[in-house]
Amino acid sequence: MVRKSASGRIGIADVAVKAGVSHATVSRVMNGNFTVDPDIAARVRAAAAELKYQPNPVGRSLALGKTDTIGIVVPDLANPTFQAILRGLSRAAAQDGYRVLIADSFEVSSEESILAGEARRRCDGLVLCAPRMSDAELEEIAPSLRPLVLINRTTAAAEVPSLVVDYGQGVQDIAEHLVELGHTRLAFLAGPPRSASNGMRLQGLETFKAAHPQVEVTMLEGGSDFDTGHEAVDAVLESGATGILAFNDLVAMGLMSGLHERGLDVPGDISVTGFDDIPFAKYTTPALTTAAVPITELGEQAWHQLRALIRNEESAAPGSSRYQPRLEVRASTGPAKAPRSKVHG
Amino acid sequence: MVRKSASGRIGIADVAVKAGVSHATVSRVMNGNFTVDPDIAARVRAAAAELKYQPNPVGRSLALGKTDTIGIVVPDLANPTFQAILRGLSRAAAQDGYRVLIADSFEVSSEESILAGEARRRCDGLVLCAPRMSDAELEEIAPSLRPLVLINRTTAAAEVPSLVVDYGQGVQDIAEHLVELGHTRLAFLAGPPRSASNGMRLQGLETFKAAHPQVEVTMLEGGSDFDTGHEAVDAVLESGATGILAFNDLVAMGLMSGLHERGLDVPGDISVTGFDDIPFAKYTTPALTTAAVPITELGEQAWHQLRALIRNEESAAPGSSRYQPRLEVRASTGPAKAPRSKVHG
DNA sequence: GGCACCGCGGAAAACGCTTTCTTAGGCCCT
DNA sequence: AGGGCCTAAGAAAGCGTTTTCCGCGGTGCC
Numbered sequence: 051m052v053r054k055s056a057s058g059r060i061g062i063a064d065v066a067v068k069a070g071v072s073h074a075t076v077s078r079v080m081n082g083n084f085t086v087d088p089d090i091a092a093r094v095r096a097a098a099a100e101l102k103y104q105p106n107p108v109g110r111s112l113a114l115g116k117t118d119t120i121g122i123v124v125p126d127l128a129n130p131t132f133q134a135i136l137r138g139l140s141r142a143a144a145q146d147g148y149r150v151l152i153a154d155s156f157e158v159s160s161e162e163s164i165l166a167g168e169a170r171r172r173c174d175g176l177v178l179c180a181p182r183m184s185d186a187e188l189e190e191i192a193p194s195l196r197p198l199v200l201i202n203r204t205t206a207a208a209e210v211p212s213l214v215v216d217y218g219q220g221v222q223d224i225a226e227h228l229v230e231l232g233h234t235r236l237a238f239l240a241g242p243p244r245s246a247s248n249g250m251r252l253q254g255l256e257t258f259k260a261a262h263p264q265v266e267v268t269m270l271e272g273g274s275d276f277d278t279g280h281e282a283v284d285a286v287l288e289s290g291a292t293g294i295l296a297f298n299d300l301v302a303m304g305l306m307s308g309l310h311e312r313g314l315d316v317p318g319d320i321s322v323t324g325f326d327d328i329p330f331a332k333y334t335t336p337a338l339t340t341a342a343v344p345i346t347e348l349g350e351q352a353w354h355q356l357r358a359l360i361r362n363e364e365s366a367a368p369g370s371s372r373y374q375p376r377l378e379v380r381a382s383t384g385p386a387k388a389p390r391s392k393v394h395g
Numbered sequence: 396m397v398r399k400s401a402s403g404r405i406g407i408a409d410v411a412v413k414a415g416v417s418h419a420t421v422s423r424v425m426n427g428n429f430t431v432d433p434d435i436a437a438r439v440r441a442a443a444a445e446l447k448y449q450p451n452p453v454g455r456s457l458a459l460g461k462t463d464t465i466g467i468v469v470p471d472l473a474n475p476t477f478q479a480i481l482r483g484l485s486r487a488a489a490q491d492g493y494r495v496l497i498a499d500s501f502e503v504s505s506e507e508s509i510l511a512g513e514a515r516r517r518c519d520g521l522v523l524c525a526p527r528m529s530d531a532e533l534e535e536i537a538p539s540l541r542p543l544v545l546i547n548r549t550t551a552a553a554e555v556p557s558l559v560v561d562y563g564q565g566v567q568d569i570a571e572h573l574v575e576l577g578h579t580r581l582a583f584l585a586g587p588p589r590s591a592s593n594g595m596r597l598q599g600l601e602t603f604k605a606a607h608p609q610v611e612v613t614m615l616e617g618g619s620d621f622d623t624g625h626e627a628v629d630a631v632l633e634s635g636a637t638g639i640l641a642f643n644d645l646v647a648m649g650l651m652s653g654l655h656e657r658g659l660d661v662p663g664d665i666s667v668t669g670f671d672d673i674p675f676a677k678y679t680t681p682a683l684t685t686a687a688v689p690i691t692e693l694g695e696q697a698w699h700q701l702r703a704l705i706r707n708e709e710s711a712a713p714g715s716s717r718y719q720p721r722l723e724v725r726a727s728t729g730p731a732k733a734p735r736s737k738v739h740g
Numbered sequence: 741g742g743c744a745c746c747g748c749g750g751a752a753a754a755c756g757c758t759t760t761c762t763t764a765g766g767c768c769c770t
Numbered sequence: 771a772g773g774g775c776c777t778a779a780g781a782a783a784g785c786g787t788t789t790t791c792c793g794c795g796g797t798g799c800c
Contacts, residue, residue, distance in 0.1 A: 059756095061755095061756060061757085062756065062757065063756080071779075071780085072779070072780045072781075073756090073757080073780095074758080074759080074779075074780065074781080074782090075778090075779060075780075077757065077758055077759085078758090078759095078779085081758080085777075085778060085779085086778075086779080087778070087779085090778090090779085102539075104512065104516060105756080105757070106516065106755090106756050106757070107513075107516050107517045107757095108453060108456045108457050108462065108517070108755085108756075108757085109457055109755070109756030109757035109758090109785090110756075110757055110758080111453045111757090111785090112453050112454055112457050112755085112756075112757070112758095112784095112785045112786065112787090113756080113757045113758040113759080113784080113785055114757085114758070114785085115785070117453065119496070119517070127478070127481065127482045127485060127486075128482055128674075133472070133478050136472065136497075137472045137473055137499075140472060140497060140499050141472075141499065141501070144499065144501075149496055149497070149498065149513075149514070149517070150496070150497055151464070151494055151495070151496050151497075152481075152485060152494070152495055152496075152497060153494065154482075154485050154486065154489065156486070156489075167449065168452075168494075169494070171449060171451065171452050172452045172453070172464070172494070194447075276674075276678070303678055307678055329473075329621075330675050333621070333648055333652055333679065334678065334679075334680070335655075335679070335680030404786095406785095406786060406787085407786065407787065408786080416749075416750085417749065417750045417751075418750095418786090418787085419749070419750065419751080419752090419788080419789080420748090420749060420750075422787065422788055422789085423749085423788090423789095426788080430747070430748065430749085431748075431749080432747095432748070432749085435748090435749085450786080450787070451785090451786050451787070452787095453785085453786075453787085454755090454785070454786030454787035454788090455786075455787050455788075456755090456787085457754095457755045457756065457757090457785085457786075457787065457788090458754075458755055458786080458787040458788040458789080459755085459787080459788070460755070
C-alpha cells in the first residue's frame with residue numbers, strides 16, 4: 051500500500067514519514083532550498099521518487115498565491131483569428147512555464163464580463179478579446195481584472211496594455227490598392243455592427259473617402275463568418291461595385307464562393323479582398339488579396355506584456371502597441387473592367 | 396478602504412466581519428445552505444454584495460478536492476482537427492460549468508507524458524490526444540491520469556474510454572470511390588510515421604488491397620500539414636498514380652496547390668482526396684472529396700464520457716465508441732483518364 | 741416542570757502546501 | 771571553558787475555503 055492519507059493521493063506527509071523528516075523539510079528539498087543537509091536531501095528525494103510523489107498544485111497555489119496559469123477570453127473559438135492568438139499565447143506562455151485556461155464566450159457579450167471575472171480569479175492574469183463588449187462595461191470591469199492585457203480594445207484604466215491592430219490603416223491600404231487598379235466603385239461588406247474592429251475599419255474608410263471624393267463607397271451589412279459572405283452576393287452585385295472589401299478573410303471566401311456559383315469571375319468581373327491573412331487565405335482560388343496581421347505574434351506579445359505585469363506589480367508598465375497590417379496582394383484583385391450596370395445577371 | 400486582509404483581495408473573513416457573523420456562516424449562505432436564518436442570510440448577502448465578494452476558487456478547490464476544470468493535451472494547436480476537438484470539448488464542458496485548460500505538446504512526444512501529468516494534477520480529468528506516444532508509454536501513464544478519455548488511441552487500462560475514428564474504414568471508402576471512378580493506380584500520401592491514426596489508415600489499405608488485387612497502391616512518405624502535400628508533388632507524379640489519397644485535408648490541399656502550379660488539372664489529370672472534412676475543405680478549388688469526421692462532436696462526446704467518470708467514480712463505466720467517417724464526394728475526384736507515363740512533365 | 745431533541749451558528753479541523761518562527765546543537769572566539 | 775552565533779530541521783502559522791463537531795437556547799412532550 052503506497053497511498054496512505056485519507057485522500058487517496060500521496061502527499062507531502064507521506065514522503066515526510068517515509069524519509070523520517072518533517073514535511074517542512076520535504077518542502078524545502080522539493081523547492082531546491084539548500085539549507086538542507088545533503089544526506090537528508092538525498093533521502094527525501096529517494097522517498098519522493100519511490101512514492102512517485104508529485105506536489106499538489108492546488109495546495110501550492112493557495113500557499114504561494116499564484117497559479118502559474120493565465121486565462122484568455124475569446125468570443126468564438128471557431129474563428130481562425132482567435133485560434134491563432136490562442137496558439138501564440140499558449141506557446142509563449144508555455145515557454146515560461148505557464149498554462150492557459152480558455153473561456154469561450156460564444157459571442158454572447160452579456161456573459162463576457164462574468165466569464166472574464168471567473169476566469170481571472172483562477173489565474174494570475176488575463177488576456178481579453180471582447181470585441182462586442184461596450185466601452186462602458188469594459189471600463190467598469192477592467193480594473194478588477196488586472197493583470198490584464200486587451201486585444202483590439204483600449205481602456206483608460208491604468209496598467210492595462212492594449213495590443214491593437216490598425217484596421218483603419220489596413221482598410222485604407224486595401225482601398226488604395228483597388229483604386230490603383232482602376233476601381234472607382236467600391237463596397238465594404240461590414241462586420242458585426244457592434245464590433246470594435248469594425249468601427250476602426252469604418253473610420254479608416256471615412257478617411258479614405260475624404261481623400262478620394264471621386265470614389266464611390268457603398269456600405270453593406272454583414273457579419274464575420276463564411277456564410278455572411280456567401281449570403282451577401284446579391285447585395286454586392288446590386289451595389290454595382292467592382293472592388294469589394296470584405297470584413298475579413300472568411301467573409302471574403304464566402305463571397306468568392308458565392309460569386310463563383312453565379313458564374314462570375316474573380317478578379318475578372320469583381321475584385322475581392324479580405325482581412326487578417328488567415329492561413330488558408332493563400333490557398334483559396336484565386337488566392338486572396340488581404341491585409342496580413344501577425345496574429346500569432348499578437349498572442350505572443352500579449353504574453354510578454356502580461357508577464358511583465360505579473361512579475362513586476364509596480365514598474366515596467368508596458369505601453370500599448372499598435373500593429374500595422376501589411377498589404378498582401380494576391381490573385382483575387384485585378385484591374386477594374388468597364389463599369390457594370392446595377393442589375394445583376 | 397474596502398479591502399482589509401493583508402492579501403489585498405477581500406475574502407470570506409471580510410464579509411463575516413461586515414455581516415457580524417462567523418465565516419462559516421458566510422460559507423453556508425454562499426453555498427445555499429438553508430439552515431441559516433433568513434434574516435442573517437440576507438445580511439450576509441448584503442455584505443457580500445457591498446464588498447463585491449467573490450469566493451477564491453483556489454481555496455475552494457483545496458477544500459472541495461475539485462477544480463471544475465478539465466485538461467486537454469493536443470499535439471498541435473495549429474491543426475484544425477484539434478482545434479475542432481477543443482471547440483467541441485470546451486463548449487460541452489462549459490455547459491456543465493467546467494473550464495478547459497490546454498496543454499499543447501508541440502509534437503514533441505517525449506514531453507507529452509510529463510505535460511499530461513502536470514495538466515492532470517490541476518484538473519478533475521483529462522482528454523488526451525497523443526497520436527505519437529508509444530503504446531508502452533501510454534499504457535504506463537494511463538492509470539495515473541484517470542479520469543481520462545482517449546482520442547484515437549486505446550488502452551488496456553480500466554475505466555479509460557476511447558473515442559476513435561475508424562480511419563481504416565474511411566480510407567477504404569475513399570479507395571472504393573476512386574476505383575468506381577475507374578482509377579487503377581492509387582497512391583497513399585502517408586502521415587507522420589509514428590502516428591496512430593496513420594497506422595489505422597495503413598491497415599485499412601491492406602484490407603482494401605486484399606479485396607482489389609488488380610489495383611496498384613503506391614505508398615508515399617508524407618506528413619500532416621499543408622507543406623507536406625505541397626512538397627510531395629514530385630513523388631506523386633513519379634508514382635504514375637491517378638488517384639491520390641492524402642493523409643488529411645491539409646495535405647490534400649497542399650498537394651492540389653502544388654499540382655495546380657505544375658499546370659495539372661484536378662480532377663482532370665489526377666483525383667485528390669483528403670480526410671477529416673475540415674471547415675475549409677468545402678471551399679477549396681476544386682472542392683475536396685474527403686471522409687467527413689464529426690470532429691466537433693468528438694470533443695463533445697469526450698466531455699460526456701469524462702463527465703460520467705468524474706461524477707460517478709464507480710459505476711457507469713462508459714464504453715468506448717467508434718466513429719464512422721462519411722464519404723463526402725466533391726469536385727476533386729473524377730473519372731480516371733488514360734494511364735499516364737511514369738515520367739512527369 | 742424536567743428532559744430530550746432540534747435548529748442554528750460559532751469554533752475548529754481539514755484540504756496540501758510554503759514559510760516563518762523556534763529551538764537545539766555545534767562551532768568559534770576570547 | 772563558557773558564551774554568543776550560526777546552521778539545520780522541526781513546530782506551527784498561515785493561504786481561503788468547506789464541513790464537522792459542539793454548544794446553546796428554545797420547544798415539545800410526557
